Amino acid sequence: MSTDAGESARVPTEALRRRTFAVISHPDAGKSTLTEALALYAERIDQAGAVHGKAGRRGVTSDWMEMERKRGISITSAVLQFSYRDxxxxxLDTPGHGDFSEDTYRVLAAVDAAVMLLDAAKGLEPQTLKLFDVCRARGIPVLTFVNKWDRPGREALELLDEVEQTIGLRPMPLTWPLGIAGHLRGLIECATGEFSRFTRTAGGATRAAVEVVPAAEIAAAEPEFWSAAQDELALLTEIGAGFDEKAFLAGTATPVLFGAALTGVGVARLLDALVDLAPAPEARDDATGTPRPLQAPMSGLVFKVQAGMDRSHRDRMAFVRICSGRFERGMVLTHAGTGRPFATKYAQAVFGQQRTTVEEAFPGDIVGLVNAGALRPGDTLYAADPVEFPAIPSFAPEHFAAVRGADAGSFKQFRRGIDQLDSEGVIQVLVSDLRGDQAPVLAAVGPLQFEVVLDRLENEFRAPARLEHLDFTVARRTDQAGAELLHGQSDVEVLTRRSDGVLLAVFSTKWRLENIRRKFPDATLDPLPAGSVAR
Incomplete structure (x- = not known):
């Protein structure tokens, strides 16, 4: 067998070992805490950090930006790669806040499964629903983890009913809590009836000890809770809530686990469930809808670009999901969009902000390519057989502001910063003929994106800036003929999107848009993808 054939034969075997998934949730459901706990129970870290760095503890690995640690929210997605059970x-930890939906959507273009995290007290929340819509549209199987069961909350059966009635996923509990929310005594394994009791550690900084307790013993110690749990489990059996792998992979049912990420309860069980149940990488459809076999020559999708991860080097990293073949550091790939070669001398595996050189990678792996100035989210890289994967669309912005450098002496840094943030997809950068190149227009899904831009311009590029908020709320795609028709109309402006040259017409209100439609029925005014249903 030739060397190439031997390497090709390794690909499906290595792909079967990969599990690539995202954690999605509404803000404050405990997503970053769960991500940290999963790394702790995989023994990738010795001590879990805290979201707010409490009591002298370090911050969580996935929230490495200074602004994230100050505010206690995830602003950018993060990748943590580690080994567990061979x-x-x-x-991939994702931002929960709706203002950063675009970043989360890009991540969901790169994963094979998702963990939907629910707050035991709040259940399904608006942002959770939007993110699930994206998972449904992409056919991503979803596992559900009901978090914060160590705090007061709702009844377990009520939460399951809400999941089924609201999003149409049939719940299939794998574990069941003994004790109501706020009085958690342990977890029952639904398939076997085995009961596990947890010895909590201070703030969940280290792994909690687990003790399997005989049913008779726990029934005698907690008769009321045990009796209630047995009644609930009997009801679940009666309605056929047992695990169905086909329904899970088809996206019509969701395995459900209960626990408390902060104290480590149920985290190891979730990690095992992900390894056992989440699908391994499969052939991925290209832009024409043709599946790219796993054993085809190497190909990958750029789903994220991030600068400022290492201030001492001030480089830019492109995160690439390997879709087919074997990646080898140093190989020269082709950039599908331009046909130009792209060298991969500096390839790294990523764990939050930490990096290690990676020599090879396989389908499902996330590889960071350094000095990737030519790459943008949605780009395809390939070796040998040409391929291009579906582009990742930009969302329809609803907030607009002109940005100007606050210091004339740092204009070059200001321009470089704006170019960088545009290429990363942190925000959409538009050009206005009215304001010129001195004051580009920023278009955002949510206002928190503006805060990130100002923070990074000042702290990363040493170019403080100020915003002038604009009274536009609606954007539509237009063309040159449409731009000429709209010229001079009040409460309307035509802007050019810098990254792709697309013309956008922006309007003060939806009413103004409809008024313009009636006035210029032949004008091209096409909607952009919406955050919850972009495809």
């Missing part, structure tokens, strides 16, 4: 886990 598998390679690629875990």
């Amino acid at each position: 598998h390679v886990v690629n875990l």
Whole structure:
């Protein structure tokens, strides 16, 4: 067998070992805490950090930006790659806040499964629903983890009913809590009836000890809770809530686990469930809808670009999901959009902000390519057989502001910063003929994106800036003929999107848009993808 044939034969075997998934949730459901806990129970870290760095503890690995640590929210997605049970886990922590939906959507273009995190007291929340819509549209199987069961909350059966009635996923509990929310005594394994009791550690900084307790003993110690749990489990059995792998992979049912990420309850069980149940990488459809076999020559999708991860080097990293073949550091790939070669001398595996050189990678892996100035989210890289994967669309912006450098002496840094943030997809950068190149227009899904831009311009590029908020709320795609028709109309402006040259017409209100439609029925005014249903 030739060397190439031997390497090709390794690909399906290595792909079967990969698990690539994202954690999605509404803000404050405990997503970053769960991500940290999963790394702790995989023994990738010795001590879990805290979201707010409490009591002298370091911050969580996935929230490495200074602004994230100050505010206690995830602003940018993060990749944590580690080994567990002879598998390679690629875990992607995503921003929960709706203002950063675009970043989360890009991540969901790169994963094979998702963990939907629910707050035991709040259940399904608006942002959770939007993110699930994206998972449904992409056919991504979803596992559900009901978090914060160590705090007061709702009844378990009520939460399951809400999941089924609201999003149409049939719940299939794998574990069941003994004790109501706020009085958690342990977890029952639904398939076997085995009961596990947890010894909590201070703030969940280290792994909690687990003790399997005989049913008779726990029934005698907690008769009321045990009796209630047995009644609930009997009801679940009666309605056929047992695990169905086909329904899970088809996206019509969701395995459900209960626990408390902060104290480590149920985290190891979730990690095992992900390895056992989440699908391994499969052939991925290209832009024409043709599946790219796993054993085809190497190809990958750029789903994220991030600068400022290492201030001492001030480089830019492109995160690439390997879709087919074997990646080898140093190989020269082709950039599908331009046909130009792209060298991969500096290829790294990523764990939050930490980096290690990676020599090879396989389908499902996330590889960071350094000095990737030519790459943008949605780009395809390939070796040998040409391929291009579906582009990742930009969302329809609803907030607009002109940005100007506050210091004339740092204008070059200001321009470089704006170019960088545009290429990363942190925000959409538009050009206005009215304001010129001195004051580009920023278009955002949510206002928090503006805060990130100002923070990074000042702290990363040493170019403080100020915003002038604009009274536009609606954007539509137009063309040159449409731009000429709209010229001079009040409460309307035509802007050019810098990254792709697309013309956008922006309007003060939806009413103004409809008024313009009636006035210029032949004008091209096409909607852009919406955040919850972009495809």
